[in-house]
Amino acid sequence: MCPTRHSGGCGAAGPAGRRILGGVMVRWALGGAVAVVGSLAAFALLDPIIATFVAIVLGTVAVLAVLASDWDRHSTFEERELERARRRKEKWERGAAARERDRAKWEAHRARQEAKKAAPGQ
Numbered sequence: 001m002c003p004t005r006h007s008g009g010c011g012a013a014g015p016a017g018r019r020i021l022g023g024v025m026v027r028w029a030l031g032g033a034v035a036v037v038g039s040l041a042a043f044a045l046l047d048p049i050i051a052t053f054v055a056i057v058l059g060t061v062a063v064l065a066v067l068a069s070d071w072d073r074h075s076t077f078e079e080r081e082l083e084r085a086r087r088r089k090e091k092w093e094r095g096a097a098a099r100e101r102d103r104a105k106w107e108a109h110r111a112r113q114e115a116k117k118a119a120p121g122q
Contacts, residue, residue, distance in 0.1 A: 027069055031062035 039055035046054065
């Protein structure tokens with residue numbers, strides 16, 4: 001499942017024909033490569049215990065760097081609320097016919113009830 005509903009699917013082509021998640025995959029590959037190369041260098045040059053620490057730190061920093069690289073590229077609250085309002089309006093408009101049918105049924109019911117009140121003995 002994709003992290004957002006409005007993205008058009010994971011890896012879907014964006015408006016310019018560029019894949020939406022293309023940049024994310026490049027960042028993951030670059031961060032992973034840096035962590036692996038740094039870890040290999042640490043194990044080659046340092047004591048295994050210290051190299052393990054360096055590898056863990058490099059992996060953590062790589063993951064944090066990738067996750068934080070686009071933290072500010074999101075819609076604003078106002079944009080999200082406008083999108084929600086648009087969806088609510090579309091849903092309301094789709095249900096207009098059902099509401100009209102319900103209103104007609106209710107009016108017919110009320111008319112029958114009023115007719116019963118008007119002629120109680122019959």
